[in-house]
Amino acid sequence: xxxxxxxxxxxPIEARVExxxxxxxxxxxxxxxxxxxxxxxxxxxxxxxxxIDGAPARSCIAFPAMLDGARITxxxxxxxxAVAGELREAFMDEHGLQCGFCTPxxxxxxxxxxxxxxxxDDDVIRHELAGNLCRCTGYVGIIRAIRKVAAGREAAVVxxxxxxxxxxxASPLSLPLSPAGRTPVDPPASAIALPAELSPDATxxxxxxxxxxxxxxxxxxxxxxxxxxxxxxxxxxxxxCLPGARLTAPSDGRSLAAEMVVKLGxxxxxxxxxxxxxxxxxxxxxxxxxxxxxxxxxxxLRARLAxxxxxxxxxxxxxxxxxxxxxxxxxxxxAQMSRGAIARDLAARLTQSFAxxxxxxxxxxxxxxxxxxxxxxxxxxxxxxxxxxxxFGRG
Amino acid sequence: MKAARFDYxxxxxxxxxxxxxxxxxxxxPVAGGQSLGPMLNLRLARPSxxxxxxxxxxxxxxxxxxxxxxxxxAITHAEFEDGVVPDPTPGFLARIAHGIAYRAVRNRGTxxxxxxxxxxxxxxxxxxxxxGARVALAGPSGxxxxxxxxxxxxxxxxxxxxxxxxxxxxxxxxxxxxxxxYRKSCRKVGEFAEAMCxxxxxxxxxxxxxxxxxxxxxxxxxxxxxxVLADPRLLDERLASAGLAxxxxxxxxxxKVISQAIEALNSESLPA
Ligand SMILES: Cc1cc2nc3c(=O)[nH]c(=O)nc-3n(C[C@H](O)[C@H](O)[C@H](O)COP(=O)(O)OP(=O)(O)OC[C@H]3O[C@@H](n4cnc5c(N)ncnc54)[C@H](O)[C@@H]3O)c2cc1C
Ligand code: FES
Ligand code: FES
Numbered sequence: 213x214x215x216x217x218x219x220x221x222x223x224p225i226e227a228r229v230e231x232x233x234x235x236x237x238x239x240x241x242x243x244x245x246x247x248x249x250x251x252x253x254x255x256x257x258x259x260x261x262x263x264i265d266g267a268p269a270r271s272c273i274a275f276p277a278m279l280d281g282a283r284i285t286x287x288x289x290x291x292x293x294a295v296a297g298e299l300r301e302a303f304m305d306e307h308g309l310q311c312g313f314c315t316p317x318x319x320x321x322x323x324x325x326x327x328x329x330x331x332x333d334d335d336v337i338r339h340e341l342a343g344n345l346c347r348c349t350g351y352v353g354i355i356r357a358i359r360k361v362a363a364g365r366e367a368a369v370v371x372x373x374x375x376x377x378x379x380x381x382a383s384p385l386s387l388p389l390s391p392a393g394r395t396p397v398d399p400p401a402s403a404i405a406l407p408a409e410l411s412p413d414a415t416x417x418x419x420x421x422x423x424x425x426x427x428x429x430x431x432x433x434x435x436x437x438x439x440x441x442x443x444x445x446x447x448x449x450x451x452x453c454l455p456g457a458r459l460t461a462p463s464d465g466r467s468l469a470a471e472m473v474v475k476l477g478x479x480x481x482x483x484x485x486x487x488x489x490x491x492x493x494x495x496x497x498x499x500x501x502x503x504x505x506x507x508x509x510x511x512x513l514r515a516r517l518a519x520x521x522x523x524x525x526x527x528x529x530x531x532x533x534x535x536x537x538x539x540x541x542x543x544x545x546x547a548q549m550s551r552g553a554i555a556r557d558l559a560a561r562l563t564q565s566f567a568x569x570x571x572x573x574x575x576x577x578x579x580x581x582x583x584x585x586x587x588x589x590x591x592x593x594x595x596x597x598x599x600x601x602x603x604f605g606r607g
Numbered sequence: 608m609k610a611a612r613f614d615y616x617x618x619x620x621x622x623x624x625x626x627x628x629x630x631x632x633x634x635x636p637v638a639g640g641q642s643l644g645p646m647l648n649l650r651l652a653r654p655s656x657x658x659x660x661x662x663x664x665x666x667x668x669x670x671x672x673x674x675x676x677x678x679x680x681a682i683t684h685a686e687f688e689d690g691v692v693p694d695p696t697p698g699f700l701a702r703i704a705h706g707i708a709y710r711a712v713r714n715r716g717t718x719x720x721x722x723x724x725x726x727x728x729x730x731x732x733x734x735x736x737x738x739g740a741r742v743a744l745a746g747p748s749g750x751x752x753x754x755x756x757x758x759x760x761x762x763x764x765x766x767x768x769x770x771x772x773x774x775x776x777x778x779x780x781x782x783x784x785x786x787x788x789y790r791k792s793c794r795k796v797g798e799f800a801e802a803m804c805x806x807x808x809x810x811x812x813x814x815x816x817x818x819x820x821x822x823x824x825x826x827x828x829x830x831x832x833x834x835v836l837a838d839p840r841l842l843d844e845r846l847a848s849a850g851l852a853x854x855x856x857x858x859x860x861x862x863k864v865i866s867q868a869i870e871a872l873n874s875e876s877l878p879a
Pocket of ligand 3: 308309310311312313314315345346347348349
């Protein structure tokens with residue numbers, strides 16, 4: 213694995229990459245930027261065209277390992293670009309797309325053409341666009357759209373080396389929230405500050421998660437802080453609160469071996485792996501992190517759960533505010549199939565039902581989604597039940 | 608398809624790059640990756656390690672001399688096209704670069720990579736041979752220089768020795784009145800050519816060269832080309848011995864492209 217830094221759509225990214233992973237796969241699988249399409253995967257069709265340091269390039273034959281320090285712009289990153297905006301409108305007006313498969317590459321290339329070749333006529337456009345194939349439109353609409361935008365431009369611009377303004381909005385569904393190794397742009401108020409020796413970066417066997425998906429949940433449970441703390445120190449009980457999860461070996465309290473079944477529509481994965489538990493009683497906080505692999509799909513999962521307990525409520529009705537932050541990185545086939553919204557949604561619901569189960573457990577009730585694997589139905593039910601449990605638990 | 612696993616190294620100097628190649632005989636240099644990338648993805652090439660030469664300062668250097676310009680091997684097609692490097696010819700290099708592949712490929716593909724890939728149908732090998740260019744090489748036993756026609760040994764084969772890299776290519780200065788004719792026949796813009804011919808006529812220097820590319824093997828290089836420029840039929844024998852005359856339509860295509868390149872000497876000689 214090669215460590216690299218990149219700027220993707222204006223965001224600094226640190227990653228460790230396999231040299232053979234090409235840029236399009238990196239963008240799609242690690243960054244969840246799925247607008248970049250792959251057609252031929254050997255440089256011919258242009259579907260994968262992105263901007264590298266301002267100039268168009270094939271992302272299927274560019275390798276992030278060789279791009280250390282480069283600025284990458286995908287079509288998502290052109291959201292606020294004025295020229296791309298004009299082109300999007302022109303493509304719509306002129307019927308410049310049909311199925312849309314070639315369109316991201318077409319737009320990236322079209323932007324370059326109108327900048328470098330203002331006033332371009334049809335011949336010039338056809339020549340410049342020859343490296344982008346379209347199976348649907350017959351090109352006429354695409355060329356009309358580009359001609360329309362080129363006609364309104366005067367001075368030629370050399371795009372090589374230009375810096376683009378990053379988009380003001382980055383979808384949290386498609387882009388991991390915070391680049392690894394950096395503080396999030398907007399640190400959440402509830403951020404759990406861990407003593408340095410507890411920070412996951414400090415432990416030797418684990419590199420930090422790179423570009424993880426991050427989720428937070430904060431909730432109150434009707435139990436004294438010491439009781440909740442005790443529960444968090446017991447891997448058996450924590451695992452019991454995670455839908456679909458079970459310990460595969462007794463835990464010594466510092467490490468654990470577990471399995472977790474996740475169902476997503478027709479897809480099912482059973483992640484088996486190991487984790488490590490660190491706790492700091494002084495700050496009432498701790499971290500459980502682990503890694504696992506689904507043996508069927510070879511999908512790899514690395515996750516970190518950080519928690520902090522704060523006192524809430526007053527004697528005799530003591531309560532504890534639990535703040536949980538989950539960060540995970542999934543790589544492999546399942547990440548590809550369940551990317552973006554679905555995977556995030558699943559993780560969010562997992563975190564929610566964990567919270568609900570925890571509340572139920574502390575009241576001596578059975579977990580609301582005990583060891584049922586996590587599928588959409590069970591989840592909805594667990595969320596509703598958790599909500600009810602919390603509602604009445606307090607009343 | 609996806610590339611098979613390989614390691615990656617980015618040496619800082621030419622000497623380090625050579626050392627890395629000597630150390631591992633299955634390693635390969637990579638520059639723009641525009642020929643190697645497709646071969647890796649198709650698993651036609653499975654190097655153990657890629658030694659990245661694209662950013663080595665010595666390969667990014669351009670040195671203007673009285674008798675010509677030495678270009679670092681890692682200068683890209685787009686940099687030639689945009690004229691950001693000096694040109695010792697009356698504008699020929701930018702014109703040639705503009706006709707290579709597509710802009711997205713030209714932004715990354717390098718002149719050195721193109722010469723080492725040595726595709727007989729590629730643009731730089733044929734045109735730079737016509738311009739009388741020389742390649743600069745560095746290897747475990749030092750540096751050397753070769754005329755391009757001695758470097759290009761045939762389809763995808765060069766005189767590059769183990770552990771050697773191309774550091775640059777020297778293009779001799781043409782006189783202001785030099786004329787250049789270049790034609791290639793492609794099924795589609797950016798596709799590799801089925802026939803190609805480049806001609807240089809520099810009367811002031813007394814240089815007349817004609818090179819035929821898109822052959823099945825070595826380029827056909829005519830260094831004293833005054834005669835064939837006047838009568839292209841004199842080339843028929845060389846076309847035949849290069850195996851290009853067996854199929855009548857192939858022969859006709861090559862002949863046509865040759866005569867068009869020669870005619871272009873007059874119509875396109877002046878810098879636009
Ligand atoms: C879709 C497409 C269309 C194309 N069309 C054309 C075309 O019309 N005309 C044309 O001429 N070309 C065309 N090409 C090829 C393109 O020009 C390549 O850029 C060029 O051939 C290789 O340059 P590179 O820097 O990318 O080399 P790489 O792909 O990095 O390397 C190519 C070969 O050269 C070796 N190498 C690279 N640099 C050095 C060095 N300094 N010393 C020693 N060995 C080195 C590598 O080991 C490898 O064997 C096309 C490519 C694509 C993908
Ligand atoms: S997928 Fe990259 S050019 Fe076709
Ligand atoms: S719109 Fe379908 S491939 Fe171009």
